[in-house]
Amino acid sequence: MSDLPQLPVTFRPAITRVVLLTAGVAIFAVITAVALLLEPLTPGERISFVFTGALLFGVLLMLSRPKVVADDSGVTVVNIAGRRRLEWPEILQVNLRPGDPWVFLNLSDGTSLPALGIQPGIAKQRAIADARALRALVEARSLHDPEPSPGASQG
Incomplete structure (x- = not known):
């Protein structure tokens, strides 16, 4: 890609x-x-x-603090009062539905994390483009970090 x-x-x-x-x-x-x-x-x-x-x-x-930083090893979500580091495999889905105030990340532990760094408030088209870019990164990284198959032996 x-x-x-x-x-x-x-x-x-x-x-x-x-x-x-x-x-x-x-x-x-x-x-x-x-x-x-x-x-x-x-x-x-x-x-x-x-x-x-x-x-x-x-x-x-x-x-004004919120941001989402993606790097080679994962994503750091900085919200108003907190920060959370996620590895790429932890993020299952990136959602920005019509009417959402910001992006939500569906995580492998069954929870959803708001990512206030991508919000369509003032710059809606920019937020949509950023959400698509983050979604593409998550999809690309999940292909590069596949889970080992259940039948594979570890030597």
Whole structure:
């Protein structure tokens, strides 16, 4: 398959990330400016304004974390508050159905893992292309890592 992406490849919602980080910087700057410009505020109140701006920026920074990184040995899924490393054989299926907020990975242990790094929110066509690329990688890697046949002896 010549249309497979070069590994390693990172899938992430770039436009969403830019919007979140830009909003975070703007919110922090505005709240800090208000804290510095309001004369009747005490130093403690100014610090609380700046802390609130930093806290809001931190939340938006966490929301911008999601990504899916595929490399030769497997896939790393980074979601808002967690990270999970998967070997290629663990991923059975890559799903992005109409109306899904992000890709879901069906795993060999019977569970499904949301992969927020591929989400059709703002850039739907990009998310569909990324989901297809990840699906093609999973299918290609499952062909390269076949399970040993039950009748095969191990020497």
